[in-house]
Amino acid sequence: MKEAAKIGAFILLVFFFVHYYTMLSTLYGEGKSSAESDIRVVREEEAKATRSRAVRGASLRGCIGVPELQAFNKLRMSSNFSVHDCVRRCQKVDYSFAVVRTVHRSIGCYCSREIDYTLSNSRCVGRKNILLYKLLDCGLKVNDSTCGLVCFDSPGTNSAVALASVPGSGNTWMRHLIELITGVYTGSVYRDRAITQSGFLGELHYWNDGSTIAIKDHNFPIMIKELNTTVLNDIAKYNHTGAILLIRNPYDALISEYKRLVTNKHLGDIKAKDFSEDSWEVHVNKTEDQWRFLNTNYIKYISPLLVVHYEDLKHDAKQQLWRVARFLNADHEFEIRINCVLRNQEGLFHRHSNSSFYSFTEEMRRRINSNIAEVSRLLTLYHHPDIPEQYKSSYTF
Numbered sequence: 001m002k003e004a005a006k007i008g009a010f011i012l013l014v015f016f017f018v019h020y021y022t023m024l025s026t027l028y029g030e031g032k033s034s035a036e037s038d039i040r041v042v043r044e045e046e047a048k049a050t051r052s053r054a055v056r057g058a059s060l061r062g063c064i065g066v067p068e069l070q071a072f073n074k075l076r077m078s079s080n081f082s083v084h085d086c087v088r089r090c091q092k093v094d095y096s097f098a099v100v101r102t103v104h105r106s107i108g109c110y111c112s113r114e115i116d117y118t119l120s121n122s123r124c125v126g127r128k129n130i131l132l133y134k135l136l137d138c139g140l141k142v143n144d145s146t147c148g149l150v151c152f153d154s155p156g157t158n159s160a161v162a163l164a165s166v167p168g169s170g171n172t173w174m175r176h177l178i179e180l181i182t183g184v185y186t187g188s189v190y191r192d193r194a195i196t197q198s199g200f201l202g203e204l205h206y207w208n209d210g211s212t213i214a215i216k217d218h219n220f221p222i223m224i225k226e227l228n229t230t231v232l233n234d235i236a237k238y239n240h241t242g243a244i245l246l247i248r249n250p251y252d253a254l255i256s257e258y259k260r261l262v263t264n265k266h267l268g269d270i271k272a273k274d275f276s277e278d279s280w281e282v283h284v285n286k287t288e289d290q291w292r293f294l295n296t297n298y299i300k301y302i303s304p305l306l307v308v309h310y311e312d313l314k315h316d317a318k319q320q321l322w323r324v325a326r327f328l329n330a331d332h333e334f335e336i337r338i339n340c341v342l343r344n345q346e347g348l349f350h351r352h353s354n355s356s357f358y359s360f361t362e363e364m365r366r367r368i369n370s371n372i373a374e375v376s377r378l379l380t381l382y383h384h385p386d387i388p389e390q391y392k393s394s395y396t397f
Helices: 002-053 066-071 083-092 171-182 193-197 233-238 250-263 272-276 278-301 310-315 317-327 334-343 362-381 389-393
Strands: 058-063 097-103 106-112 130-135 138-140 149-151 162-164 215-217 222-224 229-231 243-247 305-309
Touching: 083 097, 083 106, 083 130, 083 149, 162 171, 162 233, 171 215, 171 243, 171 317, 171 334, 233 278, 243 278, 243 310, 250 278, 250 362, 278 305, 278 362, 305 310, 305 317, 310 317, 317 334
Parallel strands: 162 215, 162 243, 243 305
Antiparallel strands: 058 130, 097 106, 097 130, 138 149, 222 229
């Protein structure tokens, strides 16, 4: 009996310790989980607040107190204006800083050209309703106040989204439209000073610094025929960040790029004799496959991808620009800007042809039509908009 009593007492003791340990683990484990959960919620709230304060063309620098407002000029604004409206107003009159003060859902807008004190980029504890923005570099792209002001974003704001096309497809014209509809400069992997002098100031910014909103790129993958394989090369950098693929009828793209090469101008035109030169045949033979190769590899390998057809852009610019702005997550001013964009949509680099003499041999047509058929097949397979009907009524069939 004594032995049984000892065993029973030992079992009770073990049970007590196990129960006590479990209780402590649960208590502190729940406390830790709760604390981590609280921290996560706080961080999520801070991130949400930061995103809600983000304004294109301006960098949030911190907060100020009421006394410092004396250094700023208060602007008269309509009753329903936004933070973005305040920043844009300050930019238009060439100020360097903007302050937005919120009091009981009413917003005050203040501007200044310089400040003589340092403000940290903190959480703005106790001053969260008086936000200081540093205005970024801007320029007036067209003489229209509704959409003319275009700015750089803060470095790191935007992912590197390609604006990809073969040469001659209207890439520069599309850049003009994107800048007007978003209010942000586009970028480029090139450093074309002629383009820069025409107002595309993002041309000289590093393509991946995040201050521009779409990156002009004509590069295409490399085909290693001996290995029957494709090296994505330069376009691989856009996988996961995405691309806008601008596709134009290859006949029109070939002609447009040939004009640029012959005249050495973006807006040059040429004479009938230029199409009888050997250089025309060399140009077609060299570049016809580039149209197929660039388009098919972006369609197959780059995601996310938005396909825009040049012909659709000409036919219905509003609908296509809505798709583009949404893809770039820059549609917050679309309804405000779109009519202004449509009034100024031509830009400086939208070519208008006055030629009606083009020379495509039967063999050229056969190869080009085969390329069109392949791109059309892939567009359908990957659920992108198919080639427009205009292709079939122009040169191809």
